[in-house]
Amino acid sequence: MKNVVVLTGAGISAESGIKTFRDANGLWEGYDVMEVASPDGWNKNQELVLDFYNQRRKQLLQVEPNAAHKALVKLEEKFDVQIITQNIDDLHERAGSKNVTHLHGELLKARSTFDDELVLDWKKDIKLGDFCEYNFQLRPHVVWFGEAVPMFQKAAEISAEADVILIIGTSMQVYPAASLIDFASDSTPIYFIDPKPNVSARGRIEIIEKKAVEGVPDIVDLLLQE
Numbered sequence: 001m002k003n004v005v006v007l008t009g010a011g012i013s014a015e016s017g018i019k020t021f022r023d024a025n026g027l028w029e030g031y032d033v034m035e036v037a038s039p040d041g042w043n044k045n046q047e048l049v050l051d052f053y054n055q056r057r058k059q060l061l062q063v064e065p066n067a068a069h070k071a072l073v074k075l076e077e078k079f080d081v082q083i084i085t086q087n088i089d090d091l092h093e094r095a096g097s098k099n100v101t102h103l104h105g106e107l108l109k110a111r112s113t114f115d116d117e118l119v120l121d122w123k124k125d126i127k128l129g130d131f132c133e134y135n136f137q138l139r140p141h142v143v144w145f146g147e148a149v150p151m152f153q154k155a156a157e158i159s160a161e162a163d164v165i166l167i168i169g170t171s172m173q174v175y176p177a178a179s180l181i182d183f184a185s186d187s188t189p190i191y192f193i194d195p196k197p198n199v200s201a202r203g204r205i206e207i208i209e210k211k212a213v214e215g216v217p218d219i220v221d222l223l224l225q226e
Ligand code: APR
Pocket: 008, 009, 010, 011, 012, 014, 015, 020, 021, 022, 023, 026, 086, 087, 104, 168, 169, 170, 171, 172, 173, 174, 193, 194, 195, 196, 197, 198, 210, 211, 212, 213
C-alpha cells in the first residue's frame, strides 16, 4: 500500500467558510497575532484570548467539510493516507479521514494550564473560571506562536515514509510545519494545490493552481487511476 502524506493548511477549509490567515481579509488582518495567539497575549489578557477562540469554535460548529476534505477520504480506498494538518478545525475528521495529526492543536479541545497532558474534549465556550481537576484555568488546546510543536517529531517520521506528498492550502510560511517536505526523500513527488501558490514548480514539485475543491478531487482521481 503506497503512503500518501497530505500536508494541509487554512486554504483547504476556505470553501467551508473558515477564513485563512494571510489572504486578503484573512484572520490576522483583524487581530494582532501576538495578542490572541501567543503566551504573552494570554498572560496579558486571558479573556481576550478565550473570546477569540470561542468565536472560532462557535463558527466551526456551524460549518461542514467540503469536497476537498471528502476527496481525501476517497483516497483511503487505495492508499495509506496520513493527514498532517496545521488547521485546528475538525473538518478532516468529520469528512471521515482516519489518520489526522494536528500540528497546531485542536479547537474542540481544552487543556489545563497546570498540566499540558491534561486535555479535554470541549465544544462549548472556555470561560474564565473554567478550571481543570487541579483547579487551574483551562486554555485552548492550540499551539501559540513561540510554543513548542509536540506533534512535529511524529509528523517528520510520517513525512519520511511518504511515497507521494500532497500540499494543500498552505502558504508554507510557518515553521516547523513548512520544513516537513525536507524529511521526505528527494525522489518523492509533491503536488502543491493552491489558487495563488507561492512556491515555484521545480523538479518533483507539480503546482495545481486551483482551489482545493477543484484541485484535490482531480489529483485524487489521478492517483486512484494509477
Ligand atoms: N483552496 C486552496 N488554497 C487556498 C484557498 C482555496 N480555496 N484559498 C486560499 N488558499 C491558500 C492561499 O493562497 C494560501 O497559500 O491557502 C493558503 C493559506 O495560507 P495561510 O493563510 O498562511 O494559512 P496557513 O498556511 O495554514 O498558516 C499556517 O499560520 O497563523 C498560523 O497557526 C496558524 O496554522 C496556521 C499557520
